[in-house]
Amino acid sequence: MSKYKDKETGALVSFNAIWVSWIHTVLAYSAFLSALTIGIYLHYHKIVQNEHYGFPDEWFPSVSATIGDRYPERSFFMFFIAITSGMLPRREHPEPPVEAQANLAVSSHGPRFALVALWYILTAKRGSALPKFVAATGLFRTLTCGGWAYITSTDDHDWHDIFMISYLVATLPWTAGCLALSPPNAKAIKYRKYLAAAFFGTIPPLVYYFIQHKVYRVPGAYSTYALLEWSLILYDVAFDAVTALDFDTFEIVIKDVKGLSNGPSTMAYEGASFSPSEYGIGNGVASRPALNLEKEREKAVAGVFDAKFSWAEVLDTAAEVYLGFVFWSMLTSLGVVIWYFPLWHMGISGYEAFVMSTISPLLLGIKPIRSLVIHNLRACHFLSLAGLVAWQVKDPAYRLFTVGFGVAMACLSWAATLFSESVHKARLESKVLAWTVGLVMSSAIKFAWWTNNPIWPIMTDANGGHNGTGLALALLAVLRFTRKAPLNTGAFAEDRQTGTSLLSALGIGGLFFGLHSLLSDTSTMILWVWEGYPVRGPLAVTHGWFTIAAMTAGLLTGIRQPRLVSTWTVYGVGCVGAAVLTSYANWFGYYGGLVTAFYLTAIATPMLTVASKKSPAITYGLGFFVYNILVLFHVWVVAYAFVPGGPLVREHTEWIMIAMMLTLGAGVFNLTSMNARRPESHKPASLSRHRKYHTLALGAVNVFFLAAAYMRFPVNDYKPYHADSRVLTAGIWTIHFSLDNDMWSSEYRIRDLIKELEIDVIGLLETDLQRIIMGNRDTTQFLAEDLGMYVDYGPGPNKHTWGAALLSKFPIMNSTHHLLPSPVGELAPAIHATLDVYGELVDVFVFHSGQEEDEEDRRLQAEYLSRLMGASPRPSILLAYLVTKPLQGNYNTYASKLSGMHDVDASDWDRWCEYILYKQLQRVGYARVSRSTITDTELQVAKFVVPRSDEEKAEVAVVNGNFGKRNRRVNEHEVLEGWRFPGLFKGQGVRGHRYHVWSEPIYYKPS
Incomplete structure (x- = not known):
């Protein structure tokens, strides 16, 4: 009810705050x-219409296409969205209780900012920081909404994406925070739970259909995606509309505090005040016990959020997690x-x-050293x-x-830290x-940095590293991490009921090996199950978050x-998960990998907790020794040619997995x-509190990963460099595992030379990292991703090779992986x-031959590959590492009537x-480019023209059959400009x- 010019109170206008919610909802919709x-x-x-299809394949528009591209709909959207927001009111009393009156000095405010302010006033409590955090998140969401609304993808695609990602990231804490702070109103809590579940439940199918559209180009997938996208808008606005059920406790009053409205020149109001009525009267809440509603609210957010919030504990958790990240960063860099x-050295170096x-x-077994x-x-x-x-060395x-020294000190320090905290359950579990x-x-950050870690010692500013920043944060983290005195300085906390140290050490060894070998990068298990094109399984970028x-x-x-995860069941x-991952490919194999990931991380906490209560010299010293044995085993299955006794374990990854599970079984x-x-004990309140902060840390890492995945999502806008000339430029390069001559990661330098x-098409060898x-x-x-190319990784890590990969500007229609005879x-x-090259199908073979010492292997491989190439009726290119001299030995098998292939320049x-070999293509150029210090092998490049008409194909066939014509060289000015190599590398290059x-x-x- 509104009142006008109440002279006794000075009130000009008063109305219920529920109207703020309704106005916001109506304007937003x-x-x-x-x-x-x-x-x-x-x-x-x-x-x-989208980049692939239009009507009738696509039948529903996306949000961005609707609101951002055309007049007048864009104007209508911006008009209403501008009215929805406004300037944020200024609080004069920062922390009033709900029962108190909150005065607002207002110059102008829209319903969106008013809604955020009212929610803060409703939920603010003395000593609680969570309402402030939620209010700040609400403000941030409103500002970023304005960002992606007023800067469309057509205006500036990058900033539109940045604002959109920020908005979506902020939605998670806003939603969870509102649930946690909900007043004891049964109806409001119920609606918030349903709408939050609908919102976040829509995201997985939304991502699925976007992948179907963007990666697989399925007709109609984008329209389904668009419907789900619009439903998110509806759920998001409806979630905020639920505040109408809570705001009826407020009355907004506009007062004339100086009496100017009584005179003829009265123009405007001076201020506004919020005077809440007694909560619960007339809204049907009083009949429901408040305690049950509080429990229901806590259940809605799984107990993760509550009104208690401590910046000290936040900083403690951040320091602990970051130092854990530093440990894994150093451990994974050692190898x-x-x-x-x-x-x-091409062998054991020492x-x-x-x-x-x-x-x-192990040094902790010596009492003076342990005490020190x-x-x-x-x-x-x-x-x-x-x-x-180390990056400075x-x-x-x-x-x-x-x-090596850093890793040794890290393992020693962490083992001693866990041992010292072992007498306090909460502090131990926190560590x-x-x-x-x-x-x-660590896995999330590696994903964001394309599987490199920005603080590794092989990284610098020149190749994407952030070593200085990482070190500075680590110094601060150590100061915070070690601020509390150790609790246990000598005596073991174990008793007869905690099992044996030896079994615990075996479990620790298997656990660390499993975590490191399978879970230190989200793409590892995905590449285990990769089988080539067409895509039949998960992809590293689009599905890495599942890991x-x-x-x-x-x-x-x-x-x-x-206790549940510690059972034999x-x-x-x-x-079973490990067996499925090892034995099967594509999605089914990856499902086994997800089960394995779940199990390894689930068993980690109980296993590490028990190990910390025993002698650290045995559980962690011996445990890491077992881990090292498994690491060496992990290397020898593929590097068997370089180590004594290696052939005994060659190609037996299944043995590694069995050994890992057996040690875990111990x-x-x-x-x-x-x-x-031991009887089961209930967790103390202090234990619950630190778990909430670590759960929030996990949530933050997941949100970070999803934001990185959004930024890395493939655009599929791949174009060859000289499409007008129908030229295909092909190359072959052995990149030496992406480590240059000075032990720096070489991806950026490789990228620059290829670009x-x-x-257009390049075969890379020694790529399985x-x-x-x-x-x-x-x-x-x-x-x-950086070059805009399709990629086929080749035989996966569990196929025991040094790796072969294919990058192509042209779509890969089909690919098959082969393991050639190697007795x-x-x-x-x-x-x-x-490949689909300008509308013509062209076969490309990428191959790495065996070692020089294994002559019979190389002969069998030459025969196998030559038959494979000869069976192809299409134009073909071989990009290979053949280990043979020109015109001698196996060369004459590769370039022969059996294969139908010709040397690019005999x-x-x-x-x-x-070597580069080809058939049924017009060869127009060939070059060899020095490697600098990137690797130990040069880059060889050839240019081919793909024949278009039957006449051109017949002419190419004649030329291919005439050795003299095929080897006729000409000067650069005699060929078309689009056929020429870049002049950048002439002279000194x-x-x-x-x-x-x-x-x-x-x-x-x-x-």
């Missing part, structure tokens, strides 16, 4: 629905810097001994940061020494969670149900025997891919490894890259 209605009426066929040395850096907790370390944990953690400082050997949540954070989600679910289950499920046996003797040479010793990386992800030496990988006598062997590229032209 009007903005979107008016644009949709007008857009469909005026521009239906235009706004349903990479070790691998550099046997890689260049530096491999640094893999034993992790067994430093525990009493100086801050100093030990600071010393462990040497692993982060330029010499590879000294850098390895620095990283254990920090260690494991740090792994999830993070499984890890998150496992961790949360492990801390809430430790759950262990059996984990074994730990489970320890847990089950302990649980059988500047304008290569998905092992502990290589950092669980995938160079092809960065190259494909003695290394397995030889090959990719047979069919007169090039200076080759030994890399750039950055150490130049045309060499011949100082200029070679061009060919038929007579």
Whole structure:
């Protein structure tokens, strides 16, 4: 009810605050629905059109196409959305209780900002920071909504995406915070739960249909996506509309505090006040016990949020998780810097001994050392940061020494920390969670950095590193992490009911190996099950979050149900998951991987908790030794040619998985025997509190991952460099596992050379980095996304090869992976891919032959691949590492009537490894480009013209059949400009890259 000019109270106007909610809802819906209605009426066929399909395949417009592209619907949207928001009122009393009156000094305010302000006033309590956080989130959401509403994707695609992602990210804490702060109103709580569930339940199918449209180009998928997108808008606005059920406790009063309205010149109001009535009168709430409603509210948010909030605990959790991330960053970097040395020595170098850096907790078995370390944990953690400082050490050997020392100190410090906290259940579990949540954070950050870690010692500013920032944050984290004195400085906390240290050590070894080998990068298990095109399984970018989600679910289950995950039944499920991952491909294999991820993270908390209560020298010292044995086993299955006894374990990844599960089984046996003797205890309140903060940290990591996935989502806008000339530029390069001669990650430098040479299709060799010793990386992800190319990874990490990959500007219609005969030496990988090149199907073969020492292997491989190439009736290109001299030995099998292939230039006598062969294409150019310090092998490039008509194909066939015409060289000016190689690399070239062997590229032209 409104009142006008109440002279006794000075009130000019008063009305119930429920109108703020209704006005906000009506205006917000009007903005979107008016644009949709007008857009469909005026521009239906235009706004349903997307980059792949139009009407009738697509039949419903997306939100962005409706509100951002055309007049007048864009104007209607902006008009109503502008009225919806306004200036935020200024609070004069920062923390009034709900019973108090809150005065607002208002110059102008829209319903959106008023809604946020009213919600804060309603929920604010003295000593509680959560309402402030939720209000700040609401303000941030409103501002970012204005960002993506007024800056459309047509105006500025990047900023539109930034605002949109920020808005979606802020929606999670806003929704959860509103649920947590809901007044005890049964109807409002119920509606908020339903709408929040509908909103977040819509996101998975939304992502699914977007992938169907963007990646698989399914007709009509974008329209379904658009319907789901519009439903999110409806749910989002409706969620805020529920405030109408709570705001009826407020009355908004506008007063004339100076009496100017009584005179003839009265123009405006001076201020406004909110005077809430007694809560619960007339709204049907009083009849319901408040206690039950509070429980219902807490249940709605799973107890994660409550009104209590402590910045001290937030900082503690952040420091713990970040230091856990630092530990995993250093541990995962150790293998990479070790691998550099046997890689260049082509065998055991002696530096491999640094893999034993992790067994430093054995020193804790010596009582004086244990006492020294525990009493100086801050100093030990600071010393462990040497692993982060290592990027400043330029010499590879000294850098390895620095990283090895850092890892040794990190393992020692963490083992001592857990042991010192073992007598306090809450503090111990908090540290254990920090260690494991740090792994999830490490995997998420690696995803955001294309499987590299920005604080690794192989990273610098030049290749995407942020080492200085990472080190600074680590120093602050150590100060916070070690601010509390150790609780246990000497005596073991174990008793007879906690099992044996030996079994615990075996479990720790298997656990750390599983976490490191399978979960330190979200793309590892996806590449295990990758089988080529057409896509039949998960993709690293679009489906990587499933791995993070499984890890998150496992961790949360492990801390809430430790006895359940410690049973033999759950262990059996984990074994089945590992078996499925090892034995099957595509989606079914990945489902097994998700089960494995869930189990490994679920069992981590109970296993690490028990291990911390025993002798750290045995549980962690011996445990890391077992881990190291599994790491070496993990390497030897593929590097069997370089180690004594290697052939005994060659290609037996299944043995590794069995060993991992058996050692985990030893730990489970320890847990089950302990649980059988001990009654189940209830968790204290302090334990619940720290769990909430770590759960929030996990939520933040998941949101970060999803935001990174959105930014990395493939655009599929792949165009060849010289489409007008119908030229295909092909290259072959052995990239030496993306480590350059000075032990720096080389992806950026590889990218630059490929881009500047304008290569359309390239075969990359020595690309399988998905092992502990290589950092669980995938160079092809960065190259494909940055260069705008399709990628086929080739035989996966569980196929025991050094890797072959194909990058293509042209769509890959089909690809098959081959493991060529290798009875003695290394397995030889090959990719047979069919590309759509200017409307013509062209086969491309990428191949890495066996070692020089294994002559019979290479002969069998030459025959296999030649038959494979000869069976193709289509134009074909071979991009290969053949290990043979030109015109000698197996060369004459590859370039023969059996294969139908021709050498790109048979007169090039200076080759030994890399070759380019072709058939049924017009060869127009060939060049060799020096490698600089990127790798140990040059880049070879050839240009081909794809024949279009039957006459052109017949002419090419004649030329291919005449050796003399095929080898007719011409000067550069005699070929079309689009057929020429870039002049950038002539003479001295750039950055150490130049045309060499011949100082200029070679061009060919038929007579």
